[in-house]
Amino acid sequence: MLEKYIRNITFPVNKILFDHYSELGLDESEVIILIKLMEHHSDSRPLPDITQLTEGTTLSGRAINMIMEQLIGKSFIEISHDTAERGKAEILSVEPAYRKLAEFISSDKKGVKDEHQIQELFSFVENLYGRALSPSEFERMNSWLADSGYSVDMIKESVNLAYKNQITSLQYVERILNNLNRTPLEPQRERPPVRDWLKGEDLDD
Incomplete structure (x- = not known):
């Protein structure tokens, strides 16, 4: 009966x-102390006694003081001084930790969105070509995104432009990308034939 009761005891942890604590730059000791601080300090409150933080851990008071300094240095907590009638008090705030978590989630969602766009790009090219991309083609397209800095939309446009001229080689697509990157097309001028362009003729000729 007691075991069943213990199984249902939950501890609210963010x-x-x-x-993701390792991705946030924290180690196990730091995250344990931060969880303790967040549990008792959902807002700004006086700094807890060090003995409250050592309870239930194998950490010494000196080690916890060092961890607190590390958490301040990593901008997870803030300690300010408040001068009250009874004297000077140290006030702990864990709000920086919540801000960091919010920023992490925002950047993570952006990464998921970018990953989804890249997957859409690969699917777009495969559907257009009517076949699966080879490993070397995947590598080339990833290089365009990671090393050359071409956007997904720019690559799609270049692939589509080459395909309309019956060209399904990524080598030709790369030449289109290089020319688009080097010489923006002027809207007043008529676009030269793509086949001549891909053979090496300059856009300004």
């Missing part, structure tokens, strides 16, 4: 922090 799941983002628990799942």
Whole structure:
């Protein structure tokens, strides 16, 4: 009966922090102390006694003081001084930790969105060509995105432009990208035939 009761005891831990603390630049000791601080300090409150933080851990008071300094240095907590009638008090705030978690989620969502766009690009090219891309083609397209800095939309446009001229080689697509990057097309001028362009003729000729 007691075991069943213990199984149902839950401890509220921020799941983002628990799942991604290493990506946030924290180690296990730091995350344990931060969780303790967040549990008792959902807002700004007086700094807890060091003995409260050592309870249930194998850490010494000196080690916890060092961890607190590290958390301040990593901008997860803030300690300010408040002068009250009874004297000077140190106030702890864990708001920086919540801001960091919010920023992490925002950047993570952006990464997921970018990854989705890249997957859409690969699917777009495969559907257009009517076949699966080879490993070397995947590598070339990834290089365009990571090393050359071409956008997904620019690559799609170049692939589509080459395809309309019955060209399905990424080598030719790369030449289109290089020319688009080097010489923006002027809207007043008529675009030269793509086949002549891909043979090496300059856009300004």
